[in-house]
Amino acid sequence: MSEYGYLLCVDCRVHIWLGKAIKNDDDQIVYFAVGAKEPNWRQSGLTRSVWKFLADHVGHHLESVREFSERYNQMVEDDPPEGPYVEIGDSSLTGPTFDEYLSGWPGNG
C-alpha cells in the first residue's frame, strides 16, 4: 500500500508533501520518491522549497511525518479549531506553488 510523507511546521500550520515513502523490509522509510522510484531530491522546486522552509521556520516545531500517523490525522482534520494547514507545492489547493514560494528568495542562488 502506498504511503506518503510530509514536512510540516506545527506552529505555522503549513506543510510540504515529501512524496511517496519508499520502505525497506522492516517498514522503515528510506527515501521519498515521485512516480515509480525517482528520488525526490532530484526535483529542484521541491528540494529548494524544503531548504527555504527550514530557513523560514528556524526555531519552530518542525516534524517529518508519515501518512496515517497521529500528527497526519491532525493535519488533515476537517475544520480544526486552530485553523487548517496550508500546503506549499505544485498540487496544492491551499497555498503557493513551489515557483511562487521561491519567488524572490535570495537562497535561489
Ligand SMILES: [Zn+2]
Ligand atoms: Zn513555522
